[in-house]
Amino acid sequence: MKIIGHTDIGSHRKDNQDAFYISPTHNFAVVADGMGGHNGGEVASNAAVTAIRTRLETRDIIPESDVCEELKWAIELANEIVHELGTNELNGMGTTVVVCYLIDNIAYIANVGDSRAYKITADGMEQITSDHSMVNSLLETGKITSNQADMHPQKNVLTRAVGTDRTVDVDTFRASIKKGDCLLLCTDGLTNAISDFEIEQLIRAETTPKTLCELASKRYGKDNITTVIATI
Numbered sequence: 001m002k003i004i005g006h007t008d009i010g011s012h013r014k015d016n017q018d019a020f021y022i023s024p025t026h027n028f029a030v031v032a033d034g035m036g037g038h039n040g041g042e043v044a045s046n047a048a049v050t051a052i053r054t055r056l057e058t059r060d061i062i063p064e065s066d067v068c069e070e071l072k073w074a075i076e077l078a079n080e081i082v083h084e085l086g087t088n089e090l091n092g093m094g095t096t097v098v099v100c101y102l103i104d105n106i107a108y109i110a111n112v113g114d115s116r117a118y119k120i121t122a123d124g125m126e127q128i129t130s131d132h133s134m135v136n137s138l139l140e141t142g143k144i145t146s147n148q149a150d151m152h153p154q155k156n157v158l159t160r161a162v163g164t165d166r167t168v169d170v171d172t173f174r175a176s177i178k179k180g181d182c183l184l185l186c187t188d189g190l191t192n193a194i195s196d197f198e199i200e201q202l203i204r205a206e207t208t209p210k211t212l213c214e215l216a217s218k219r220y221g222k223d224n225i226t227t228v229i230a231t232i
Contacts, residue, residue, distance in 0.1 A: 001102065003029055005228035008213035010189060011221030017041030018187050018226040019049045027102035028056055029228045033115050033187040035161065036086070036093030044082045044095040048162050051078035052099060064103055068172040071099050071110035075162060075170045079112075082163025094161035098129060098185050102230065107183055109173040113161050116191060118199075119175050120182040125200035128173050132160035156188070181232045189225035190216045203229065 009016040017034035019042075032048045034041030055074040056062075062070050075097055086093045096113025107128075109117045114131040130136065134157040162168055177183065182203055190199070193216035202212060209227040216225045 001027065001230065001232055003027070003228065003230040004209055005029065005031075005185075005226070006209035006213050007226040008189075008210075008217050008224065010217050010224050013222075013224055015039065015042055016224045017045055018189070018224040019045035020185075020226050020228055021049045021053050022228060023053065023057060026057055028100060029185055029230065030097065030099045031115050031185040031187060031226050031228055032095045032097050032162075033113065033189075033224070033226070034093065034095040035158075036090055040086070040090035040093030041095065043085060043090055044093040044163050047082050047085055048075075048078040048095045048097055051081050052097070056099075056101070062101075062103075064106065067101055067103065067108040068110070068174065071101060071108060071172060072170045075099065075110055075112060076168060079162045079165075079168040083166055086163055092164070094158075094164035096158070096187070097162050100183055100185055100228075100230065102177070102183075102232075105177055107175045107177050107230075109175065110170050111173075112168055112170055113158050114156075115185070115187045117173070118184040118186075118196075119177065120184065120200055120203050121178075122180065125196060125203075127196070128175055130171065132171075133158050177232050179232055183230040183232075185228040187224065187226045189213075189220070189223035190227055192223060193217075193220035193225070 032045035034045030
């Protein structure tokens with residue numbers, strides 16, 4: 001198994017409010033996309049990643065039956081920390097989070113916000129997570145089409161984020177994986193710039209996270225871009 005990642009500031013931003021971490025001792029990775037004025041987004045994403053990293057790496061062995069709950073607890077801890085920082089220092093800041101923890105042939109995934117997890121297999125690419133956004137809510141209820149969703153002016157409005165409220169609801173998923181599969185974690189800086197179809201083709205061609213980020217920056221560039229790819 002190989003896990004690599006990269007983050008890019010993009011061509012229009014002055015700072016990078018994305019953050020990611022790949023554990024060298026545990027098979028997990030976390031990606032976050034911060035939001036907030038001044039440096040609030042950068043503080044939020046880094047604080048969340050640090051909290052999740054610390055929580056997960058203090059557990060040497062997590063029983064498979066407990067992984068999803070452990071991921072929820074880690075994100076809930078991150079929420080408490082980011083919310084407290086926002087209350088005391090940088091009002092209104094928050095961050096998305098997506099975490100993937102790998103044990104044997106199972107990927108355990110948790111998310112809040114619109115940073116995504118995908119699984120790429122011989123049969124195609126599947127989005128595992130569901131965006132917590134206003135536009136996705138409209139899409140899921142049939143009020144808009146997928147084409148309208150792509151062009152919607154409120155596309156980036158989140159319905160759920162880490163740190164914006166005292167408590168947070170965390171979605172968890174369990175996906176079977178096998179040799180040859182890939183898992184992709186990414187912020188919306190990638191998916192707003194490159195279509196899912198093209199992302200799939202690029203990953204099948206063994207495109208690196210760095211190259212994916214650079215391509216997204218060249219195509220769009222108005223946002224930070226972060227990608228992590230785990231090859232099973």
